[in-house]
Amino acid sequence: MSLDRFGAAGWVRLDWPWLGPLAAADHGGPLLAWMGSVIRLRRGAGGPPGYGNDPWWLRQEHQAATMAGQLRVLGKEKKAPGSGTMWRAAVPAEQRMLITSTLDSVQEQLLQLRGVHSGPTADVARRLLRGLGHSAGLIENAWKRTALAAVNGGVPLQEVARWVDMPVEVLREMLTADGRDNGG
Incomplete structure (x- = not known):
């Protein structure tokens, strides 16, 4: 079975x-x-x-965490830089799973491109460009989900914008437009 x-x-x-x-x-x-x-x-x-x-x-x-272990985690969260919380505590499991799944898809897509270097130039270039374009879209998806998770987790938008080398207004517009597109 x-x-x-x-x-x-x-x-x-x-x-x-x-x-x-x-x-x-x-x-x-x-x-x-x-x-x-x-x-x-x-x-x-x-x-x-x-x-x-x-x-x-x-x-x-x-296994379930002991009370002492949970208190240690809470103590670390209080001392954590940035938002003051740990990633796993601030980002829901579903969102973490979607980010990980998207990154796994990117990795798989890029691995498939390793063997396409033989054949007519136009065919190889077409397969590489389509595969790389698809991978770039997946990476952008993971990038937006991660930036949104950081902001929703309490990291200031200005700090996230600095990490991604983007003006705050542009990042805000991208994240709010993405939220509307996904029904969120």
Whole structure:
């Protein structure tokens, strides 16, 4: 049974339609790890070294934080420069996932361009330029999402504008226009 079939069978039976999109966005998270361990148990296959066959075993980064650990994080956030908060605390998980996903797409797109250096000049140039143009659009998307996340996280717009070497008014217009275009 694949993870797709496992998931579809599980959340359809449980009437949890929200679980499908969550599992799709949860790369390497506890939900996917649990699903994988259940499938390995069903197949009779062992897990990776150190995992064992316990479906309820969690890697340390997925375990709940202790109160002392949470207080240390809060203390660091108070002392953090800029907005005074840490990235993971200020930027919602969905937005962080979209930025990471976009960067992964850029990386994949650029890797595909490595092998297109043979053939007629026009064909190679066309493939390279189209691929680079698509990558540039993805990078711009990630750039805007990151700048918007920084501003929404409390970093002053003037500081973000200085980092991206852009006048404050131009950056403000880009971010507000992008928010209107995306329904936000």
